[in-house]
Amino acid sequence: MVNPLFKLLLIEDDVTLFNEMKERLTGWSYDVYGITDFSQILQEFTAIKPDLVVIDIQLPKFDGFHWCRMIRSHSNVPILFLSSRDHPTDMVMSMQLGADDFIQKPFHFDVLIAKIQAILRRVYNYNTEQITLKTWCGATVDYEKNTVSNAVGMVELTKNETFILKRLIEQKNKIVSREDLIKSLWEDERFVSDNTLTVNVNRLRKRLDELGLGRYIETKIGQGYIAIEEENSYD
Incomplete structure (x- = not known):
């Protein structure tokens, strides 16, 4: 919730x-x-x-x-x-x-x-998370600077892409529904529709591909998305 x-x-x-x-x-x-x-x-x-x-x-x-x-x-x-x-x-x-x-x-x-x-x-004052750095799949995600970096290099994300990645990582290895993601984005006053969410997730995955990480964001058709730590399908 x-x-x-x-x-x-x-x-x-x-x-x-x-x-x-x-x-x-x-x-x-x-x-x-x-x-x-x-x-x-x-x-x-x-x-x-x-x-x-x-x-x-x-x-x-x-x-x-x-x-x-x-x-x-x-x-x-x-x-x-x-x-x-x-x-x-x-x-x-x-x-x-x-x-x-x-x-x-x-x-x-x-x-x-x-x-x-x-x-x-x-x-x-109920939305006051202060964590700015997170390690995920051997990469460092900087929520404040909107960047993801690993041994391959570093990519910059948009604020929406960072926010989506943050929500997925918080529930890593668990499916996060599209509805929950949209609600989370609305709560942060980022006005995102269902179609816009799809575009943002696709762009996020493409950016992560530059670091070899795109495959760790999986789409679960009819359910939502999942950020995985290992190269598993979680079907």
């Missing part, structure tokens, strides 16, 4: 949008909650104790600004505002009330997920 299991509270009265957001975010291993009574939002917030709140401005009873004030009087939990209104004052008001970010509807769900991940990473 790349993420800790964060609890998200979605304060959205559009049932269709709420259900789609919940489905998407649950697929990213977040624990997602909604509101059952829009007149009791503060009470439900207190009971759930979420790690992040996503709140729409236009709500029944009272608007999102009111509930942001109420939540801020009790908690410093990060808050992300949603708005279908095209008023710059909405964004200004949101930030003045202590919101962490703002998204204009309609939005792309990839943008929503990226913003949520960025806020959680910033607030909870």
Whole structure:
């Protein structure tokens, strides 16, 4: 699991949008909650104790600004505002009330997920690996300089290629699914689609071929990729 299991509270009265957001975010291993009574939002917030709140401005009873004030009087939990209104004052008001970010509807769900991940990473500081050098298959991988070197020579990688190699080495001799790699790249704010992942892995393998290491990155069709230490097939 790349993420800790964060609890998200979605304060959205559009049932269709709420259900789609919940489905998407649950697929990213977040624990997602909604509101059952829009007149009791503060009470439900207190009971759930979420790690992040996503709140729409236009709500029944009272608007999102009111509930942001109420939540801020009790908690410093990060808050992300949603708005279908095209008023710059909405964004200004949101930030003045202590919101962490703002998204204009309609939005792309990839943008929503990226913003949520960025806020959680910033607030909870959960992605802080410090290891910069790693030995793999007799080569030295420098994660900071984006290089791989052995007795044959040295090659430079792109940041995406380095990140992919790092994830594979961390799980060496185990298959890492394409989905896990894409999630990891998204978490680091490197916006990578399924097709882009294929291109990056192919380029990574071609670069490693210059050092005689390309064969140690294997594709497992329908499963993902594997970084091996020995010249085995692991079928």
